[in-house]
Amino acid sequence: MLTGSGVALVTLVALEPVMALVHRFVFNGPLWCWHESHHEHPTARRIVRNDLLWLWPLLGSAALISLGGPGLAGIGVGIVGYVAAYILAHDGVAHGRFWVPMFVRRMSGFRLLAQTHHLHHRGGRHGGAPPFAVYAAPVEHTWHVSKNFVPATKPCPPGRVRVAG
Ligand SMILES: [Zn+2]
Numbered sequence: 001m002l003t004g005s006g007v008a009l010v011t012l013v014a015l016e017p018v019m020a021l022v023h024r025f026v027f028n029g030p031l032w033c034w035h036e037s038h039h040e041h042p043t044a045r046r047i048v049r050n051d052l053l054w055l056w057p058l059l060g061s062a063a064l065i066s067l068g069g070p071g072l073a074g075i076g077v078g079i080v081g082y083v084a085a086y087i088l089a090h091d092g093v094a095h096g097r098f099w100v101p102m103f104v105r106r107m108s109g110f111r112l113l114a115q116t117h118h119l120h121h122r123g124g125r126h127g128g129a130p131p132f133a134v135y136a137a138p139v140e141h142t143w144h145v146s147k148n149f150v151p152a153t154k155p156c157p158p159g160r161v162r163v164a165g
């Protein structure tokens, strides 16, 4: 029987492949006109429309933590931990959207994550390219896991690409 912290740890790890699939098939799919704000302004130091998508998992985890027993609360804590880890590696280290201590940015693991994430941005604001994971991006890239899942370029209708703030 897993304890609450064990459930949180399993959730944290399991969310990386889940998030890679969501990033490919939802963000670079039906929600592209929300996600495009990140591809258009990857280093923005203000909130862009794409950032607001984090509200969904955070609202879900707040509900799990406040209403659930130890197991569900563990899932909620795992979600919060994953969102924080993602924002650190992706927005902080890879894109420099906020200050991250130099010793963290210089860690070879984080440098590799940043380099492989930049491959996702090579299409500019016209669409994301493989890899779609962040922490698993080096594995995804090296093993060509997603090379056959390149999203189609989809222009957003005028007025829907505006960034918030
Ligand atoms: Zn990015």
Ligand SMILES: [Zn+2]
Residues within 6 Å of the ligand: 023, 027, 028, 035, 039, 120, 128
């Ligand atoms: Zn993307």
